Amino acid sequence: MKRDVEEEDRLVINSGSSNVKETDLSGNFVLDHVGEVILTLDQDCLSWTRVDSIFNNHQDSGSSCLGIQFVSKRDTTIKHSDAYAVEFIGWGLVHESVLADATGCLLGHASEMFRFTVHCVQRSKTQPSLWTPSVYTFGHMDLRTCQMWVARMNTFLNKEAGRPKSLLVFIHPRSGKGNGCRTWEAVAPIFCQAKVQTKVIVTCRAGQAFDMMTSISNRELNSYDGVLAVGGDGFFNEILNGLLLSRHKAPYPPSPKDFGHSFNRDENTLVHSKDNCVEPSGQNEDLSPLLSTSELIGSKIKNLRAEDNIGHSDQEADFPLPHERFRFGLIPAGSTDAIVMCTTGTRDPITSALHIVLGKRISLDIAQIVRWKATITSKEEISVRYAASFAGYGFYGDVITESERHRWMGPKRYDYAGTKVFLRHSSYEAEVAYVEVNKDEDGTAGCRTKSFWGIPKKSERVACRVKCDVCNTKPVKWSAEPPIREPHLHELKWLRSRGNFLSVGAAVISCRNEKAPDGLVADAHLSDGFLHLILIKDCPRAFYLWHLTQLARKGGNPLNFEFVEHHKTLAFTFTSIGKESIWNVDGELFPAHQLSAQVFRGLVSLFAAGPEV
Numbered sequence: 001m002k003r004d005v006e007e008e009d010r011l012v013i014n015s016g017s018s019n020v021k022e023t024d025l026s027g028n029f030v031l032d033h034v035g036e037v038i039l040t041l042d043q044d045c046l047s048w049t050r051v052d053s054i055f056n057n058h059q060d061s062g063s064s065c066l067g068i069q070f071v072s073k074r075d076t077t078i079k080h081s082d083a084y085a086v087e088f089i090g091w092g093l094v095h096e097s098v099l100a101d102a103t104g105c106l107l108g109h110a111s112e113m114f115r116f117t118v119h120c121v122q123r124s125k126t127q128p129s130l131w132t133p134s135v136y137t138f139g140h141m142d143l144r145t146c147q148m149w150v151a152r153m154n155t156f157l158n159k160e161a162g163r164p165k166s167l168l169v170f171i172h173p174r175s176g177k178g179n180g181c182r183t184w185e186a187v188a189p190i191f192c193q194a195k196v197q198t199k200v201i202v203t204c205r206a207g208q209a210f211d212m213m214t215s216i217s218n219r220e221l222n223s224y225d226g227v228l229a230v231g232g233d234g235f236f237n238e239i240l241n242g243l244l245l246s247r248h249k250a251p252y253p254p255s256p257k258d259f260g261h262s263f264n265r266d267e268n269t270l271v272h273s274k275d276n277c278v279e280p281s282g283q284n285e286d287l288s289p290l291l292s293t294s295e296l297i298g299s300k301i302k303n304l305r306a307e308d309n310i311g312h313s314d315q316e317a318d319f320p321l322p323h324e325r326f327r328f329g330l331i332p333a334g335s336t337d338a339i340v341m342c343t344t345g346t347r348d349p350i351t352s353a354l355h356i357v358l359g360k361r362i363s364l365d366i367a368q369i370v371r372w373k374a375t376i377t378s379k380e381e382i383s384v385r386y387a388a389s390f391a392g393y394g395f396y397g398d399v400i401t402e403s404e405r406h407r408w409m410g411p412k413r414y415d416y417a418g419t420k421v422f423l424r425h426s427s428y429e430a431e432v433a434y435v436e437v438n439k440d441e442d443g444t445a446g447c448r449t450k451s452f453w454g455i456p457k458k459s460e461r462v463a464c465r466v467k468c469d470v471c472n473t474k475p476v477k478w479s480a481e482p483p484i485r486e487p488h489l490h491e492l493k494w495l496r497s498r499g500n501f502l503s504v505g506a507a508v509i510s511c512r513n514e515k516a517p518d519g520l521v522a523d524a525h526l527s528d529g530f531l532h533l534i535l536i537k538d539c540p541r542a543f544y545l546w547h548l549t550q551l552a553r554k555g556g557n558p559l560n561f562e563f564v565e566h567h568k569t570l571a572f573t574f575t576s577i578g579k580e581s582i583w584n585v586d587g588e589l590f591p592a593h594q595l596s597a598q599v600f601r602g603l604v605s606l607f608a609a610g611p612e613v
């Protein structure tokens with residue numbers, strides 16, 4: 001007989017409790033390695049109480065035998081929001097008693113019965129950002145009872161919003177220490193258990209993921225719930241650019257009147273025809289023969305604009321940005337993995353995979369960087385890049401240039417290159433103009449220059465975290481729109497800084513990583529719509545070392561120095577004046593003599609919940 005939902009809702013099996021609601025299911029089961037429990041399922045969670053209270057105060061943390069970790073007896077609830085799979089696993093052994101002998105091994109007997117497992121997330125007690133998968137096995141002698149609980153649990157899990165069903169996965173096999181494929185193998189079972197379909201592509205060359213993201217039709221892209229990068233920040237940047245450069249329609253950044261390029265201030269559009277876009281010159285290749293990988297991609301990116309509709313055969317299918325459903329995901333396998341650190345609070349592939357299968361969502365600001373000239377002598381050649389974490393010049397560009405020469409060293413190349421560039425102590429003359437942000441637009445915004453050369457002051461920091469108030473309280477009008485639009489362009493107040501800089505940097509997010517635990521800008525937010533412009537003026541090497549050591553220290557104050565300018569802004573322009581360095585965009589090389597940049601608030605979403613701090 002067909003049982004309708006209402007009738008099923010009233011079903012209560014072996015209810016030993018008078019508190020059970022009509023909509024709940026309740027029944028006696030055996031929880032593997034715990035014993036007999038009364039199991040209750042309601043719309044928020046699956047919970048249990050132990051029938052046998054003899055062991056209530058015994059072994060209340062998870063036990064192990066021969067290296068196998070068993071469930072903790074202290075845990076008595078699994079929230080649906082923390083569960084990602086429920087599976088009926090058939091007939092087999094369930095361990096019923098929990099006494100441990102002197103060696104910690106479990107004694108007692110096991111019985112055969114029908115079983116189902118619940119896969120969920122467990123948060124580390126010492127490091128709340130670190131998540132591990134955990135599995136609970138419940139047994140019952142009746143097949144139909146087990147199957148019904150599985151079906152009902154799955155009904156609740158299917159109601160959990162935002163969980164992905166189908167993902168496109170790119171793996172960079174040579175990322176970081178060359179562990180891209182092994183990293184994916186370690187997390188792939190989580191996707192299988194969660195019944196997430198994955199189309200996996202292992203890249204054979206730099207630029208392949210970019211090409212595929214550019215040429216994939218919107219219809220096919222819309223058939224996925226997201227795209228995952230198994231690799232580092234540079235690989236993520238490649239995928240991000242593949243999607244945005246061909247689909248994001250937006251005016252180029254605003255600039256001061258004397259910046260000297262063809263941004264049409266009246267119409268808020270950029271006047272550049274295909275004639276403006278020249279093919280990569282040999283000169284460019286000469287400039288940095290070592291940069292072959294990223295410049296190869298760069299040259300492909302160069303003239304690609306959303307308006308050209310390159311690679312889209314199905315123009316009728318739209319791909320709106322920001323996209324309501326489609327998200328990016330990042331499984332860390334790279335050398336720095338700053339984006340993962342900032343968005344999950346840890347650098348752990350399993351944690352990232354769990355954020356993804358649980359369908360977590362966080363918005364991310366994205367900077368649009370428009371290069372007008374690659375070198376002082378080159379013709380105007382417009383090239384656009386999007387950055388999710390950081391764009392830097394001077395020290396940062398030199399480190400990435402140097403490190404590219406020593407890619408064979410793996411992640412250690414950054415220490416080597418950093419030391420070499422630090423000892424070189426080069427400074428570069430440049431002019432930076434940036435948009436002043438009024439205090440009423442952001443209470444903490446505006447220009448901050450530091451007051452003295454002495455002991456740094458502790459600054460007031462509101463770090464970005466899970467359910468961040470700063471990221472979630474901005475007016476909707478800011479969302480994913482250009483930060484400044486007509487008719488407000490003429491109202492912009494441009495401030496300037498000109499001089500010799502050791503580095504010029506623009507942080508979109510805090511850029512935490514293992515070398516800089518709080519990041520370059522500890523109070524940068526993932527989606528507040530601001531860029532943090534960090535200008536480090538030429539100073540004695542010892543002072544610069546002091547700044548770097550503050551950067552490397554948890555709780556340090558790298559920005560509280562007289563020679564450091566920190567400006568929260570919406571857009572900036574940069575022109576090199578004397579000797580040149582190279583820009584570093586999300587860890588990838590980007591030669592630019594003159595560029596402009598702006599930030600788009602929450603332009604893309606990531607499968608992540610934010611850091612627990």
Ligand SMILES: Nc1ncnc2c1ncn2[C@@H]1O[C@H](COP(=O)(O)OP(=O)(O)OP(=O)(O)O)[C@@H](O)[C@H]1O
Nearest residue numbers: 175176203204205206231232233234235334335587
């Ligand atoms: N199969 C491949 N072979 C070589 N390079 C590749 C391949 N796939 C992607 N790349 C490129 O390698 C670059 C670095 O990738 P990734 O970020 O994963 O590594 P990484 O070791 O963390 O390096 P970085 O610190 O520069 O980010 C990216 O620009 C990416 O385009």
